[in-house]
Structures are given as C-alpha cells and as structure tokens.
Amino acid sequence: MMETAAAAVQTMSDQDIVIALAGNPNAGKTSIFNALTGARQHVGNWPGVTVEKKEGFLFHQGRTLRIVDLPGTYSLGAYAEDERITCNFILQRAADIVINVVDASNLRRNLYFTTQLREMGVKLVVDLNMIDAARANQIHIDIQRLGQLLGAPVVETTATQKEGIKELVVETVGQAEKNSPEPLIIDYGKEIQEEAVKLAGTIIKNPILDNKYPAFWLAIKLLERDQALLEEVKDADSGNILAQLATSSQYLRTVLGDEVEAVIVERRQDFVSGLLAEVVENQNGMDERPTFSDKIDRIVTNKYLGLPVFLLVVWGMFQFTFGLGNPVTAWIEIALEQLGNAAGGLITNPFLSSLVVDALIGGLGSVLVFLPPILLLFLAISFLEDSGYMARGAYVMDRFMRCLGLQGKSFLPLLLGLGCNVPAILATRTLENRFDRLITIMINPLMSCAARLPVYVLFAGALFPACRGLVVFSVYLLGAVLAIVLARLFRRFLSAGESPPFVLELPPYRVPTLKGSLMNMWSKGSSFLRKAGTIIFGAALLIWLLSNLPPGVEYASRGSLVGRLGAIIAPLLAPAGFGTWQAGTALVLGVVAKELVVSTLGVVYGMGEEGLSEVIRLHWTALSAYSFMVMVLVYIPCAATIGAIRRETNSWGWTAFAVLYSLFLGWILAVGIYQVGRLLGLQ
Amino acid sequence: MAGSLLPLSLLPEGRQATIREIQSGPGLRQRLAELGLVRGLTVRIIQNDHWGPLIITLGSSRLALGRGMAHKIMIEEAGCTP
Numbered sequence: 104m105m106e107t108a109a110a111a112v113q114t115m116s117d118q119d120i121v122i123a124l125a126g127n128p129n130a131g132k133t134s135i136f137n138a139l140t141g142a143r144q145h146v147g148n149w150p151g152v153t154v155e156k157k158e159g160f161l162f163h164q165g166r167t168l169r170i171v172d173l174p175g176t177y178s179l180g181a182y183a184e185d186e187r188i189t190c191n192f193i194l195q196r197a198a199d200i201v202i203n204v205v206d207a208s209n210l211r212r213n214l215y216f217t218t219q220l221r222e223m224g225v226k227l228v229v230d231l232n233m234i235d236a237a238r239a240n241q242i243h244i245d246i247q248r249l250g251q252l253l254g255a256p257v258v259e260t261t262a263t264q265k266e267g268i269k270e271l272v273v274e275t276v277g278q279a280e281k282n283s284p285e286p287l288i289i290d291y292g293k294e295i296q297e298e299a300v301k302l303a304g305t306i307i308k309n310p311i312l313d314n315k316y317p318a319f320w321l322a323i324k325l326l327e328r329d330q331a332l333l334e335e336v337k338d339a340d341s342g343n344i345l346a347q348l349a350t351s352s353q354y355l356r357t358v359l360g361d362e363v364e365a366v367i368v369e370r371r372q373d374f375v376s377g378l379l380a381e382v383v384e385n386q387n388g389m390d391e392r393p394t395f396s397d398k399i400d401r402i403v404t405n406k407y408l409g410l411p412v413f414l415l416v417v418w419g420m421f422q423f424t425f426g427l428g429n430p431v432t433a434w435i436e437i438a439l440e441q442l443g444n445a446a447g448g449l450i451t452n453p454f455l456s457s458l459v460v461d462a463l464i465g466g467l468g469s470v471l472v473f474l475p476p477i478l479l480l481f482l483a484i485s486f487l488e489d490s491g492y493m494a495r496g497a498y499v500m501d502r503f504m505r506c507l508g509l510q511g512k513s514f515l516p517l518l519l520g521l522g523c524n525v526p527a528i529l530a531t532r533t534l535e536n537r538f539d540r541l542i543t544i545m546i547n548p549l550m551s552c553a554a555r556l557p558v559y560v561l562f563a564g565a566l567f568p569a570c571r572g573l574v575v576f577s578v579y580l581l582g583a584v585l586a587i588v589l590a591r592l593f594r595r596f597l598s599a600g601e602s603p604p605f606v607l608e609l610p611p612y613r614v615p616t617l618k619g620s621l622m623n624m625w626s627k628g629s630s631f632l633r634k635a636g637t638i639i640f641g642a643a644l645l646i647w648l649l650s651n652l653p654p655g656v657e658y659a660s661r662g663s664l665v666g667r668l669g670a671i672i673a674p675l676l677a678p679a680g681f682g683t684w685q686a687g688t689a690l691v692l693g694v695v696a697k698e699l700v701v702s703t704l705g706v707v708y709g710m711g712e713e714g715l716s717e718v719i720r721l722h723w724t725a726l727s728a729y730s731f732m733v734m735v736l737v738y739i740p741c742a743a744t745i746g747a748i749r750r751e752t753n754s755w756g757w758t759a760f761a762v763l764y765s766l767f768l769g770w771i772l773a774v775g776i777y778q779v780g781r782l783l784g785l786q
Numbered sequence: 787m788a789g790s791l792l793p794l795s796l797l798p799e800g801r802q803a804t805i806r807e808i809q810s811g812p813g814l815r816q817r818l819a820e821l822g823l824v825r826g827l828t829v830r831i832i833q834n835d836h837w838g839p840l841i842i843t844l845g846s847s848r849l850a851l852g853r854g855m856a857h858k859i860m861i862e863e864a865g866c867t868p
Contacts, residue, residue: 178820368815369819605852606818
C-alpha cells in the first residue's frame, strides 16, 4: 500500500515526509498551508475531478516535508466529491501524518471531524487554529487533556500571525516518526457495539477489505449506510458481510426504535459534547451571542439592501478585473507589436517573417492578453472569499438563481462572462457542488463576451441603422435566456432534476491579508496559463498555418486552406442565409478568437474597417445579418475558452460536449431565424 | 414534554428554539448532523425573510440553510422546556 501512496506523491526519498492538511471549511486551512509552505506551492487538480489540489513543500532539518492541502469538509462521508477525495487520501495512507486544522472558537463541529479521523485510526496532530480569537472570547482549552482523550498531540496556532507554526512543524515531524496510534473507540451503546463487532467479524474474513480498512470502523460506516463504501463492499463481498449488515440493521432498528445511522451520528455528537465538557473551562464563550459580523450582516444580507450591496460589489469586481486589466492588456499588445515589428525587420524571407511575427509572437500574445484580467480576477476572488463576503453574496443570490435552476454562487461567473468567458469559467472554482459547477461552465459561453460585441456593432450598424442598440441588446438577452433554459435542461439530465440542498456556513468577517491574496492569485493564475496557454497557443499556430498555406497564398484568401475550408462549409451555412466562403472563413477563424471575425471579414472582402460596413450592406440582408449575429453568439467557444473549459472540467469529454452542443445549437437557431423570417416575408 | 412543534422555517427572527425532530430521509439528517444540527441543539434565527434561505446560529458560527430543509426541522420554542 505504501508503494501506491509513494507513486501518487511523485518522487520521494526516504527522508521525505508527506503531511496532509485536513479540516472543516473556514478553519483556516489555507492560512496554515501558506504559513507552512510560503511561496513553494503548486495548484493542480485531483485526478479525474474538478476539485483543486494544492501541494507545497518546506525544508526542515535537512528533510523535505511535502504538504498536501486536502479539500475542506465537514465529514468523511460520501456526500460530495471533495469528501471522497479527502476520505480516500487518508484511507490509502498516502500521508505519513495528518494535520487536522481546527477552528478553536468552533470546537463542537470541528472536533466532530477530528473524532471521525481518530476513529479511522489516523495518525494526526490537532492544530487549534485562530487560538487568538478563542482567547479573546474567553474560551480556555486544556490542550493536554484534549490530546489524551483524542490520542493525538494538540498544538495551538494563529496562522495569520505565524504564531505557533514552528511548534506545529516540530510536533508533526516528531509524531510522524512514531507508530500509528490505536483507533479511537467511541461508546455507541451496547447494542450497536455488539452488532458492529459481529459485522467486523465478517469483514476480517475478506482479505481485500480487511487490508484496506480498519474493520470496526468499516462496520460502523456500513451501519451508517455510507453509500460509496456500501458500493465497494457490494463489489468485494461474497455475501456474508451484506447478509450480516441486513440482519444487524434490522435488529438495531427494532431495538433502538430509530434509524441506526441517526443514532450513530448522535452518539458521536455526544462524545464530542463529553470532550468539550472536560476540556473547555468556560463554554459560555461558545454561545451564540450577536457578534460584530452579525452587525455587518444586518446590512449585507438584509432583505432589501442585500441585493443592491451585492450588485455593487459585483460591479466593482467587474470594473477591477476588466477596467484595470484592459489598459494593461493594451500595453502588452503594443509591446508585442513592437517586438513583432523589430523581428519582422530582421527577417527578410516573407514566409519566415510571418511565421515569427504572426504565428509565434501573435500566438504568445493571444495567451498573454488574458494574463491581466485573470490575475486581477483571482486577486478579487480571494479577497472576497478571505473576507467572508463571498458566502453572503451566495446567500443573497441563491433565492433568485434557484428559480433559474442554479444556485447563488453561479451568478458571479455568469456575469463575468459578459467581460470574458475565460476568467468567468475560472471563477466557477468558488462552486463546491460538481453539478452546479459543470452546468455553470457549460452555459457560460452563452454570456456574450466583449470580443463578440464588434461583430454585432458592425452588422447592426450596417443593416439596422435605426435600432441598432435594440438589436445588439436583443442578442445579449437571447444569450442570457438560452443560458437559463439550458441550465434547467442540463440539471434535469445531470442530477435527475434535483437541486442540492442549500447549506452554507457564513464565516465571520476577517480582514484578508494582502500577501495571502497575492499568493493565491499567483499560484492559480500561473497554473492556468501553463495548462490553458498551451491550447490557446496551439490554436493560434494552427490557424496561422491554415491561413498561410499552401505557401505563397495571400493571408486568409480564397485559395488558402482556411478559405477552402470556408468554401467547404458554405453550403452548410446556406440554410442560415450566409452560405458564402467569406462567412465560412470568418466563422472558422472566429474559433481562435472572436475578435478575428470582423478583421477576417475585412480581409476576405478586401476592405479596411471603414469600408466594411458598406460591403456588408451590399452582400447581406437584415435577416441574414441577424441570423449571423446569433450564430456568432452561440457557436463554438473561442480557443481560450475551450482551453479554460478543458482545464476546469478536467475532461476532454465535457470539452467536446461544450464545443458540439454550441455549434449545433447555434446552427439550429440561425437556420430557424432565417427560415421563419423568410416565411414571414422578412428580408 | 412534547409541546407544540413547528417547522424552523416559521420561526421569526431573533427567536430561540430547540431542535426536536428532523423529518427527512436519513441522508439529509446525517448531513445536518455532520454540520452539528442535531436533536436537542438550541438555535437562534438571525434572519428569516420568509423567502429564500434562513440564517441561523450554530454555536458561535452562522449557517445559511435552504428553506426546504428548514421546513423539515421541527423545533420547540425555547422557554417551553425546563
């Protein structure tokens, strides 16, 4: 088992120690992670899932400590994807030791998780974090006694002040050397205890399960009806375990007069209550008296003020991301253009020169232009999350978004999509629920980004001079309506129509640290650029080749590969009213970046931006122009968005789905609009 | 001991109550218990707009809870029990 664990954590020497951080959300796990690893961290994905995986390392007395930040969870059940990850990682003994980060002012719930870890027999160090806040509330904790009762050493820290971090490291390394402690045994009452022992007796006889899990723990989990473990046992069992489980469950239900699973959870809660009574001197500090955060919430989550406050915050974030980002993007473009000019001057061969200037430098540019808005977005998001506002925003929006088949946290990504879908799709990271996140990613490209606006402006200006504002607005509105309709549709197919229950902790407001936000921004931003940048750069290169081959053709002309491609797809576009090679070419190039649609039309019609409007009026009708606008709105997301979808869903299947459904939907709508319009006698 | 039970969703802001019964499937009940919402726990309503989720206290932390779930949590107003 250690071999698989070692393989999962890459190159390790004997001296390395793998430390996992586990704990409830909002317990300050991220601050501990940052305090331990500093800037030596890396963000990726857990294999096959969309959940973020953070790893970092630190050096301690000549040894490398590899720190894995597990997703924050309330329990070790099968409820959500992130719980499974945490549970599996710990069960596989992939870590030498676990640091359980506990919010010292919130002991009851946090220690419930600790109790579960110890029941699994996990070797751990309990880290009472944010101990300063607990002390300020007059909560005094007897850490010696707590350690004895839990069978794990207890350390106090305040991560944001770097207090206690050294002690935490020393204790963790010391503990990692020792043997695993015995699993914690909780008094579940005589009946459950006896049945669990019987069930454990059948588990021990199954070598696969016995090797993998502590038998008594597994017995309790099965009585608790943990779905994922039940599935696994069904596969591994020859019948004895399940038969015993059925008998025991039946018997216990009769004896206890209640669902077994509920009783188990309650007994575990009782154990935690007992712990608290023994180790906390003054439990009054833990009561529910109004706090400073409650006072802020009187305004921020207020029935009437909540929504305006939220919209103001989101507007501010939009301005921050795009308003501040766009000038920087413009500088990057200018700098790259000058670099291109300089390079072009040095290379005389026109083909080579174009390769370097348009393909390489241009391709680099198409990646770099996303850097400013993405970094700013991550900065803003981590600021909102660390301050505690993000949860309030989700609370305020939830009631509205629920009517649309989504949830509160989906709002922000959808709105950001109006600026650019790439950072918007990255912003879905704030959604913990996998289905909600997938749906929000899938519909995001329908929120019309800024790059598509020039297309609408050109066509509406040329063919709807009297009401172009209204026409452009109608396209945006259509996008939003489609997003809502598809969200409901996808929800029906993905999770049988059921929206997950809404439970969200509202953490106390805190002042975010600039360093923490900057570090978060950098690790997430750079990881995105590495992954999605490859796709964006590759697409830019491919399109350059298509536009300039065979050698000697004029850029994107009828004779170039892309021009021929445009001509090939033109008949398919004819039912939509724009079956020309020019339109086809513009749409093909638009897949790289929607900005290219207008400039390509300029090239293929042999016109600059000024004369283009005239030519469009000549070759297009109002009806075909509108169906083309709808096509541009819906069809295939741009390469950068595809890269972002691939990166964030961690799945080529979903990426292909996003490309295909949008292409199909766009075509159907464009054809529908054109054909219905013609039937109605419109031109 | 059984006073009149009513769903948490009907409790006005500022009131305290003790959870007596969670009338839902075992899955949801377990989920709530993991969060610390168990029978016998006393909670206070911070916000209840009678539309959308509620905000309640959970020890020293605050929890936003969907209305559908709050319908299934039966409570007894504090003060009625010894």
